[in-house]
Amino acid sequence: MENTLGLEIIEVVEQAAIASARLMGKGDKNEADRVAVEAMRERMNKIYMRGRIVIGEGERDDAPMLFIGEEVGICSRPDAADYCNIEELVEIDIAVDPCEGTNLCAYGQPGSMAVLAISEKGGLFAAPDFYMKKLAAPPAAKGKVDINKSATENLKILSECLDRSIDELVIVVMKRERHDDLIKEIREAGARVQLISDGDVGAAINCGFAGTNIHGLMGIGAAPEGVISAAALRCLGAHFQGQLVYDPAVVRTKEWANMTKEGNLARLKDMNITDPDKVYTAEELACGENVLFAGTGITPGNIMNGVRFFKGGARTQTLVISSQSKTARFVDTIHMFDQPKIVQLH
Numbered sequence: 573m574e575n576t577l578g579l580e581i582i583e584v585v586e587q588a589a590i591a592s593a594r595l596m597g598k599g600d601k602n603e604a605d606r607v608a609v610e611a612m613r614e615r616m617n618k619i620y621m622r623g624r625i626v627i628g629e630g631e632r633d634d635a636p637m638l639f640i641g642e643e644v645g646i647c648s649r650p651d652a653a654d655y656c657n658i659e660e661l662v663e664i665d666i667a668v669d670p671c672e673g674t675n676l677c678a679y680g681q682p683g684s685m686a687v688l689a690i691s692e693k694g695g696l697f698a699a700p701d702f703y704m705k706k707l708a709a710p711p712a713a714k715g716k717v718d719i720n721k722s723a724t725e726n727l728k729i730l731s732e733c734l735d736r737s738i739d740e741l742v743i744v745v746m747k748r749e750r751h752d753d754l755i756k757e758i759r760e761a762g763a764r765v766q767l768i769s770d771g772d773v774g775a776a777i778n779c780g781f782a783g784t785n786i787h788g789l790m791g792i793g794a795a796p797e798g799v800i801s802a803a804a805l806r807c808l809g810a811h812f813q814g815q816l817v818y819d820p821a822v823v824r825t826k827e828w829a830n831m832t833k834e835g836n837l838a839r840l841k842d843m844n845i846t847d848p849d850k851v852y853t854a855e856e857l858a859c860g861e862n863v864l865f866a867g868t869g870i871t872p873g874n875i876m877n878g879v880r881f882f883k884g885g886a887r888t889q890t891l892v893i894s895s896q897s898k899t900a901r902f903v904d905t906i907h908m909f910d911q912p913k914i915v916q917l918h
């Protein structure tokens with residue numbers, strides 16, 4: 573899978589990031605998202621693959637593009653038999669977030685990325701549009717920290733696994749009212765908190781690399797983003813656990829103001845999620861034999877640069893993590909927009 577798709581997948585996230593970056597700082601998050609979706613879809617549909625969106629912009633009715641269930645790639649077209657040897661092509665599931673951290677992009681803040689994860693069919697958990705309690709930690713703490721334990725206990729475990737005192741730990745938490753108690757607990761336990769306004773995928777991935785000075789991600793973010801984070805962290809051998817959150821009183825967002833816990837539980841049941849309290853590991857959320865994560869920085873982040881435009885082009889940085897080749901590659905690309913066509917000499 574990696575051999576045939578890897579390079580083209582890089583271009584998918586690069587194109588989405590460039591499109592969004594043109595709107596960086598313009599204050600219009602919907603437009604920053606829309607152009608990324610369009611660019612991602614256009615590039616994806618030029619790839620010889622049979623892809624299906626399992627995590628995307630929402631259900632078909634409210635998302636015109638990259639909606640859940642949408643088939644992408646040349647070999648998904650009705651006339652695919654004319655182009656591809658369909659029987660031989662592996663069917664691929666794709667989770668996308670074309671502009672992760674739309675607010676960050678719209679307001680010129682660090683940490684927005686164009687991201688996706690792919691795997692063979694059935695290899696990614698089709699997370700519903702719910703919230704998810706998340707715990708991410710470096711490889712050394714994998715399987716040792718536990719989302720069922722308190723933050724205080726997990727900080728002790730982290731400090732042992734990483735061989736550093738608790739006050740040397742930095743934990744990322746999204747700045748939300750629902751995290752007030754969690755933030756207080758982390759601080760009281762002696763660790764330091766890095767508050768972010770958005771973009772918990774980037775924060776989770778930072779936990780997978782040494783030298784980022786980020787040692788954990790705790791708190792509640794969106795579930796689809798949790799699956800993309802899990803895909804990256806699984807490939808990196810780092811820790812990720814996620815548990816769906818369905819109680820509006822816990823989430824405390826105005827979007828969920830009119831929802832009820834009972835109503836949400838019924839929605840989950842309709843989606844065949846029989847155990848709504850299940851704690852999923854990275855390996856369960858991204859269970860495929862081969863998993864690939866790709867992300868391009870839109871605005872600058874901790875481990876990746878954002879898109880930088882120059883006369884006639886742009887430069888991007890992309891992180892590609894593969895479970896198959898056990899590699900994390902940083903791909904630095906110069907895009908030449910105005911390059912004249914090379915004349916063929918006979």
Ligand code: VTB
Nearest residue numbers: 672673770771772773793794797825
């Ligand atoms: C979460 C988080 C994302 O938006 O979805 C957040 O996972 C929205 O949370 O990384 P609220 O509904 O509480 O605002 C992001 O930060 C950006 O898409």
